[in-house]
Amino acid sequence: MTAVxxxxxxxxxxxxxxxxxxxxxxxxxxxxxxxxxxxxxxxTYVLLLAVxxxxxxxxxxxxxxxxxxxxxxxxVVQALALTDVVVGATVTALLLALVVQVAKRHGTVxxxxxxxxxx
Amino acid sequence: xxRLLPLLVAVPLLGAALLAALGxxxxxxxxxxxxxxxxxxxxxxxxxxxxxSSPPLVEWAGGWEPVRGYGVGIVLVGDGPGLGxxxxxxxxxxxxxxxxxxxxxxxxxxxTGAFPALMLLFQAGMCGFAIAGDLxxxxxxxxxxxxxxYALTGHRVEEARAVQGALTFAIVNSLGGYALLMGIALLxxxxxxxxxxxxxxxxxxxxxxxxxxxxxxxxxxxxxxxKAAAVPFHFWLPDAHAxxxxxxxxxxxxxxxxxxxxxxxxxxxxxxxxxxxxxxGDVERVLMVLGAVTAAIGALMCWYQRHIKRLLAYSxxxxxxxxxxxxxxxxxxxxxxxxxxxxxxxxxxxxxxACTGILLDRFGSVDEHxxxxxxxxxxxxxxxxxxxxLGLAGLPPFGTALGKSVTEEAVGGPLTxxxxxxxxxxxxxxxxVAARVFLGLGPRPREARGEDAYETTGNGEEPETEQRxxxxxxxxxxxxxxxxxxxxxxxxxxxxxxxVARAMSEATTAGLxxxxxxxxxxxxxxxxxxxxxxxxxxxxxxxxxxxxxxxARALPLRRLQSGHVGDYVAWLLVGTTVLGVLALxxxxxG
Numbered sequence: 001m002t003a004v005x006x007x008x009x010x011x012x013x014x015x016x017x018x019x020x021x022x023x024x025x026x027x028x029x030x031x032x033x034x035x036x037x038x039x040x041x042x043x044t045y046v047l048l049l050a051v052x053x054x055x056x057x058x059x060x061x062x063x064x065x066x067x068x069x070x071x072x073x074x075x076v077v078q079a080l081a082l083t084d085v086v087v088g089a090t091v092t093a094l095l096l097a098l099v100v101q102v103a104k105r106h107g108t109v110x111x112x113x114x115x116x117x118x119x
Numbered sequence: 120x121x122r123l124l125p126l127l128v129a130v131p132l133l134g135a136a137l138l139a140a141l142g143x144x145x146x147x148x149x150x151x152x153x154x155x156x157x158x159x160x161x162x163x164x165x166x167x168x169x170x171x172s173s174p175p176l177v178e179w180a181g182g183w184e185p186v187r188g189y190g191v192g193i194v195l196v197g198d199g200p201g202l203g204x205x206x207x208x209x210x211x212x213x214x215x216x217x218x219x220x221x222x223x224x225x226x227x228x229x230x231t232g233a234f235p236a237l238m239l240l241f242q243a244g245m246c247g248f249a250i251a252g253d254l255x256x257x258x259x260x261x262x263x264x265x266x267x268x269y270a271l272t273g274h275r276v277e278e279a280r281a282v283q284g285a286l287t288f289a290i291v292n293s294l295g296g297y298a299l300l301m302g303i304a305l306l307x308x309x310x311x312x313x314x315x316x317x318x319x320x321x322x323x324x325x326x327x328x329x330x331x332x333x334x335x336x337x338x339x340x341x342x343x344x345x346k347a348a349a350v351p352f353h354f355w356l357p358d359a360h361a362x363x364x365x366x367x368x369x370x371x372x373x374x375x376x377x378x379x380x381x382x383x384x385x386x387x388x389x390x391x392x393x394x395x396x397x398x399x400g401d402v403e404r405v406l407m408v409l410g411a412v413t414a415a416i417g418a419l420m421c422w423y424q425r426h427i428k429r430l431l432a433y434s435x436x437x438x439x440x441x442x443x444x445x446x447x448x449x450x451x452x453x454x455x456x457x458x459x460x461x462x463x464x465x466x467x468x469x470x471x472x473a474c475t476g477i478l479l480d481r482f483g484s485v486d487e488h489x490x491x492x493x494x495x496x497x498x499x500x501x502x503x504x505x506x507x508x509l510g511l512a513g514l515p516p517f518g519t520a521l522g523k524s525v526t527e528e529a530v531g532g533p534l535t536x537x538x539x540x541x542x543x544x545x546x547x548x549x550x551x552v553a554a555r556v557f558l559g560l561g562p563r564p565r566e567a568r569g570e571d572a573y574e575t576t577g578n579g580e581e582p583e584t585e586q587r588x589x590x591x592x593x594x595x596x597x598x599x600x601x602x603x604x605x606x607x608x609x610x611x612x613x614x615x616x617x618x619v620a621r622a623m624s625e626a627t628t629a630g631l632x633x634x635x636x637x638x639x640x641x642x643x644x645x646x647x648x649x650x651x652x653x654x655x656x657x658x659x660x661x662x663x664x665x666x667x668x669x670x671a672r673a674l675p676l677r678r679l680q681s682g683h684v685g686d687y688v689a690w691l692l693v694g695t696t697v698l699g700v701l702a703l704x705x706x707x708x709g
Contacts, residue, residue, distance in 0.1 A: 030286065044300045111683050114283050
């Protein structure tokens with residue numbers, strides 16, 4: 001049982017990533033596609049936090065306990081996840097701005113109808 | 120000296136912040152001059168640091184050095200290749216900013232600083248990636264240069280094609296970036312380290328590679344190869360390069376794509392080359408297969424284009440394939456050759472884009488068929504365009520020719536033919552454009568109809584200048600001339616190639632293995648053969664167009680480039696699977 005629980009977060013991360021990629025590949029609406037990209041990124045959060053998890057450990061905040069008195073989860077991956085959130089916010093904002101421009105210039109947000117660049 | 124290393128990133132970042140903050144009030148001339156000065160200063164800093172890179176400069180940012188072998192700080196590594204890439208990035212940024220100096224379209228009121236600020240931010244991201252010694256930081260710089268590149272590609276937001284190309288570019292590259300991050304997370308899970316060298320040591324301590332190391336390798340490689348535009352991760356590149364403003368194209372094709380190859384080389388060398396990484400034979404198989412397919416498809420698609428920027432974009436893909444082949448030999452000779460090839464290619468390709476930009480601003484089109492015979496008056500541009508095409512083919516003494524001959528020798532065997540043919544086909548396509556556009560040779564190509572018309576024409580592109588140019592500004596002609604001179608000097612200046620080889624050997628083997636890089640008779644002959652082949656192909660294409668026109672068989676290949684972002688994402692997943700399958704024997708036999 002514990003073996004399953006140890007592997008589960010990694011399987012969830014892979015599944016979330018693939019679900020987002022499937023949504024991207026079959027998307028009929030660019031705003032939906034940007035959302036799917038965020039889903040793919042959510043997989044990286046899950047993976048990062050799963051990597052730093054320790055049984056019976058608490059949050060790495062030392063304001064109310066002395067360092068070394070009890071185990072804490074890995075703070076490095078939390079810092080990475082935080083950076084990752086910032087990157088994701090930037091990318092999503094820029095992508096949505098581009099989608100707004102696509103809607104204005106092409107009059108559609110359906111990727112099937114964008115046929116100017118091909119061949 | 121190592122204390123100066125962070126300045127390579129900090130100076131352009133601060134310059135960008137300054138321009139973004141003061142852009143409202145600064146007159147245009149001042150904003151653009153500040154941009155040029157900051158990028159020039161960074162370039163000078165990189166060039167000054169280069170001679171001190173042996174042994175490599177190492178800086179733990181903020182003084183967070185490792186304690187008892189465990190580090191949580193961020194390390195910057197200024198070795199020869201890293202600083203060399205930073206210098207190349209900075210010089211090319213300077214060239215691109217000088218090219219657009221005062222001639223570019225008047226920015227909207229209150230946004231004079233926006234374009235130079237974005238270019239400086241792009242430079243900072245690329246320099247940061249070049250000197251990153253920490254895997255997570257490499258990811259952050261990778262994303263920064265990505266995000267800025269999407270914004271720059273879609274800079275002309277009024278244009279329908281520009282925003283579409285930028286969106287495709289952004290989605291595919293971001294997805295690649297997330298794959299890279301997942302790979303990094305897996306490597307951290309195994310080793311508890313983020314500095315590249317430490318991860319490598321951690322993997323070696325863990326014994327032979329297992330499924331987790333393989334997954335980390337495949338995911339990291341996916342991210343880097345998306346940036347390097349290797350087949351089948353390449354579909355975003357032609358769509359983005361065809362629509363980006365010309366100075367941005369110079370940077371995208373000249374250095375950003377090559378930074379992907381650099382990342383493959385750096386991360387393989389520091390993380391995966393030990394006994395705990397992947398066996399050399401498997402890495403070689405992955406890179407060789409992908410490189411060969413990339414080179415072949417890039418060259419073929421390059422030949423079929425009529426949109427000149429798109430044609431150049433495909434030639435970049437073809438050459439990236441050749442770079443990957445060279446890196447895939449995993450030999451010092453291959454590394455030296457690719458380093459020289461990248462330097463020469465950057466000058467030549469940026470010069471070609473600069474000349475194409477002049478055509479766009481003068482005639483309002485970048486279509487080979489529409490421009491037929493119209494640019495006869497631009498003699499200087501014609502000479503530079505043709506010279507750059509010959510450089511692309513590998514005519515001695517261009518730096519591309521020396522790099523190509525060294526790489527060819529390292530790769531050896533039947534793949535030499537691929538080098539000769541690919542460089543000849545891409546250069547032949549460029550020469551064909553030159554003959555038609557500048558000299559008006561041959562019959563005007565007939566317009567394809569119906570099913571044949573599955574192509575992107577270069578007509579209807581908006582000039583990037585305020586109005587169509589009547590007289591070409593001196594800056595716009597001086598920049599490609601200087602870039603060509605640089606590409607020529609990379610091959611012709613005695614001692615330059617040896618300096619590059621020394622820097623590479625210092626970085627990979629701590630200077631223990633010295634390779635000598637020089638012109639060989641075989642290399643010169645092969646360079647001349649590809650040049651002659653390119654001229655011959657162009658001559659046949661111009662005089663008897665029907666002989667080399669795209670056959671109906673080629674249509675399925677062209678249909679793959681559908682412009683549909685969903686298709687490209689599906690291909691990315693296919694590519695990741697292929698990488699996994701190619702590298703699988705590493706864990707099955709281990």
